[in-house]
Amino acid sequence: MPDVALQASGLSKQFISGGEPVPVFCGVSLLLKAGESLALMGRSGSGKSTLLNLLCGLERPDEGEIWVGGHRVGAAGDSPKEQPGQWAGLRRQSLGVVFQDANLMPALTLLQNVRLRASLAGQPDGQGPEWLNRLGLAGLEHRYPDQVSGGQRQRAALAMVFAMQPEVILADEPTGSLDRHTADEVADQLFRLRQETGCALVLATHDPELAARCGQRLDLAHPGRQSDCQ
Numbered sequence: 001m002p003d004v005a006l007q008a009s010g011l012s013k014q015f016i017s018g019g020e021p022v023p024v025f026c027g028v029s030l031l032l033k034a035g036e037s038l039a040l041m042g043r044s045g046s047g048k049s050t051l052l053n054l055l056c057g058l059e060r061p062d063e064g065e066i067w068v069g070g071h072r073v074g075a076a077g078d079s080p081k082e083q084p085g086q087w088a089g090l091r092r093q094s095l096g097v098v099f100q101d102a103n104l105m106p107a108l109t110l111l112q113n114v115r116l117r118a119s120l121a122g123q124p125d126g127q128g129p130e131w132l133n134r135l136g137l138a139g140l141e142h143r144y145p146d147q148v149s150g151g152q153r154q155r156a157a158l159a160m161v162f163a164m165q166p167e168v169i170l171a172d173e174p175t176g177s178l179d180r181h182t183a184d185e186v187a188d189q190l191f192r193l194r195q196e197t198g199c200a201l202v203l204a205t206h207d208p209e210l211a212a213r214c215g216q217r218l219d220l221a222h223p224g225r226q227s228d229c230q
C-alpha cells in the first residue's frame with residue numbers, strides 16, 4: 001500500500017442555484033497516509049458530503065487536484081470523457097464509500113452483497129461470512145437488507161467495504177441515524193477494523209465523540225472559508 005493514501009490540494013466547489021453561483025468551499029487541502037483518519041466537521045450545508053463526492057469522483061472540483069495512492073486522478077481541468085471510467089475503477093478497488101443510506105443492493109442478501117463487492121474488487125469472496133461475523137452479523141447472512149435493523153444495515157455496509165480491502169474508506173455519517181449505544185458499537189467496529197487493515201479513513205460527522213477518535217480534523221465551517229470564495 002503506498003504511503004500517501006489520499007491527497008487533495010486547493011479544492012473549490014460551487015453549485016449554480018436559480019442561475020446564481022453558490023460557493024460551498026474554497027481552497028480545501030488534505031493529506032492522509034495509510035492508516036490515518038480524518039474527521040470532516042461542519043454545520044449542515046457546509047459541504048461535507050460535497051467534499052466526499054469530490055474525493056470519490058462523483059462530483060468534479062471547480063479548482064484543485066486529487067491523488068489516490070500517489071496517482072493524480074482528478075483535477076479541475078481534466079476531460080470529463082476520461083474521468084468516469086478511472087473513478088469507477090477506483091471506487092471498485094481502492095475507495096470504499098459508505099453513504100448515509102442506499103449502500104446495499106436490496107435484491108441481494110447481506111452475504112451476497114458482501115461477496116459481490118469483494119469480487120468486484122478482485123478480493124476473495126469466500127471471506128464474506130468472516131467479514132459479516134467480524135461486524136457482529138453472524139446468523140444474519142441470508143437476510144435481505146429490509147429484513148434487518150438500520151444499525152445492522154450500517155454494519156453490513158461496513159463489512160462490504162472492508163471486504164474490498166480498499167486503500168481509503170470515505171464514510172458519510174456512518175452512525176448518524178443510529179441511537180447512541182448502537183452508534184458506539186458500529187464506531188468501535190469501524191475503528192478496530194480500520195486499525196487492523198491499515199486503510200485510511202475520511203469520516204463526515206456531526207458527532208464530536210466520533211470526530212475525536214480520528215487523528216486529524218478538517219472543519220468546513222471554519223469562519224471565513226466561504227467568504228474566501230470569489
Ligand SMILES: Nc1ncnc2c1ncn2[C@@H]1O[C@H](COP(=O)(O)OP(=O)(O)OP(=O)(O)O)[C@@H](O)[C@H]1O
Pocket residue numbers: 015016017022024042043044045046047048049050051
Ligand atoms: N446538486 C446541488 N445543487 C445545488 N446545490 C447543492 C447541490 N448539492 C449540494 N448543494 C448545496 O451545497 C451545500 C453543501 O451541501 P452538502 O450536502 O455537501 O452539505 P453537508 O455539510 O454534507 O450537510 P449535512 O450535514 O446537512 O449533510 C448546501 O448548501 C447544499 O444545499
